[in-house]
Amino acid sequence: MQMTNDPGSIMITIAVYSPCENSRCKCKAGKFTEDELNTVGWADSKCTRSGCNHPLSNHIRRIKYVSNTEYMAVIKLVYDINNIKAALEISYANPKLQRNILIGSLYESVYKVLCKTVRYDPFKAPNIDTIYGSPPFEQINIQQILINFSRLYFFGDKEVLTFKQALKVTEFLLRSFDTWMWTVPDKKSYFYSELFSKPYSYYYCRYMVYCEIPRLNHSISPRYKATMIFGREVLRYTLESFYKELQVKYNDDSNKICKRHRNLHNYMPIYMTFLKTAYENPYSPIWNQPGLLFGRCN
Numbered sequence: 001m002q003m004t005n006d007p008g009s010i011m012i013t014i015a016v017y018s019p020c021e022n023s024r025c026k027c028k029a030g031k032f033t034e035d036e037l038n039t040v041g042w043a044d045s046k047c048t049r050s051g052c053n054h055p056l057s058n059h060i061r062r063i064k065y066v067s068n069t070e071y072m073a074v075i076k077l078v079y080d081i082n083n084i085k086a087a088l089e090i091s092y093a094n095p096k097l098q099r100n101i102l103i104g105s106l107y108e109s110v111y112k113v114l115c116k117t118v119r120y121d122p123f124k125a126p127n128i129d130t131i132y133g134s135p136p137f138e139q140i141n142i143q144q145i146l147i148n149f150s151r152l153y154f155f156g157d158k159e160v161l162t163f164k165q166a167l168k169v170t171e172f173l174l175r176s177f178d179t180w181m182w183t184v185p186d187k188k189s190y191f192y193s194e195l196f197s198k199p200y201s202y203y204y205c206r207y208m209v210y211c212e213i214p215r216l217n218h219s220i221s222p223r224y225k226a227t228m229i230f231g232r233e234v235l236r237y238t239l240e241s242f243y244k245e246l247q248v249k250y251n252d253d254s255n256k257i258c259k260r261h262r263n264l265h266n267y268m269p270i271y272m273t274f275l276k277t278a279y280e281n282p283y284s285p286i287w288n289q290p291g292l293l294f295g296r297c298n
Contacts, residue, residue, distance in 0.1 A: 012042055013078050015059035017118045020052055027052035028119060030059040063122070070123040076218040077118045077126070083216065084111045102185055106205050110213060110220075117219075125221050132206045135224055138231030140287060142177065145235060146170045146227075146275075148286040153274050161267055169271045172264050176246055178225045182207050183241055200237050203230060232287055236279060243272060 012032065020027040031049045043057040057064075063074055084107055091104050109131045117126040147170060154166035161169075182204055191199035207226055214223035226234070250265050278284045 010075065010078075011060050012045075012056065013082070014063065014074055014118070014122075015056045017078060017081060017115060018059045018062070018122070019119055020047060020054050020058050021061045022052075022054045022058045025052055025054060025058075027054070027059075029115075030056060032056060066123070073124070073219070074118065074122045077114060077122055080217040080219045081111065081114045081118065084114065100184065100186070102201055102205070103208075106208055110209065110217075114219065126219055128209055128220055132209055135206070135210055135229035136231070137203065137206055137229055138233065141229065141231045142227040142235050143174055143225075145231060145279075145286050146173065149275055149278055152285055153278065161270055165267050166271060169264055169267050173246075174227045177227050177242060178211075180226075180242055180245065181212070182226075182238065196233055196237070198233065203234050203237065206230075207234075239275075239279065 015030040045056045150166040185201040
């Protein structure tokens, strides 16, 4: 709607994050007063930063003659920058004791990458890998681990679970895990170096950047499935809390669950009992045997 009805406001927003392209000018982001922005001749509004004083049009020269695809890429980028900036401002407004330092730092890192992108290369997707590395983050992913588990622990014994039944539970758990919101790390989140190589917060930051933030930020792509980029340590960190929340959801929605899913939940206690035994064993074969993938990540 803004593009159609008021292209000037879009250009002004982009100029705020764009460097001046006038030769020898070192201004990295435009700054314009409200009075100037309300004028009809918005393109001639002067940047008020020290040493600049160049018209707004000098800050958007790169995008004046771009394709519609490139233009939309810049719009998405600016939209995301404004959203994250607003989230940070809300966080800063809270008393220090109520802030989550980890989340604040995470959003600040993403914000810096987005601003750097719109400043230097606004037509490409932001390179978030510069913050927390490139996925996948563990050698064997959760999807492979659970398929290995189903294959190794369930054969044809109908008194326990058949492989086919176990595989259905596995598919259901993978879908549920990929839509599950991880628990936010806090001061009560402990790290036992003898059990884990890295703290939970290490994986949580990567989960947010690659699985959650792309849900709301249109310029960050792609969005990954958590079961495809995390593996052994994340499963050991999260399995207990994930299953507890899944049980609560099942109890709340018990009257709405169809017969097929009801059968899955009847199988699940048996499945989870065996899985707990397997994943608590550091030498379990589920960690090192390749599994057959259901599909690719998003």
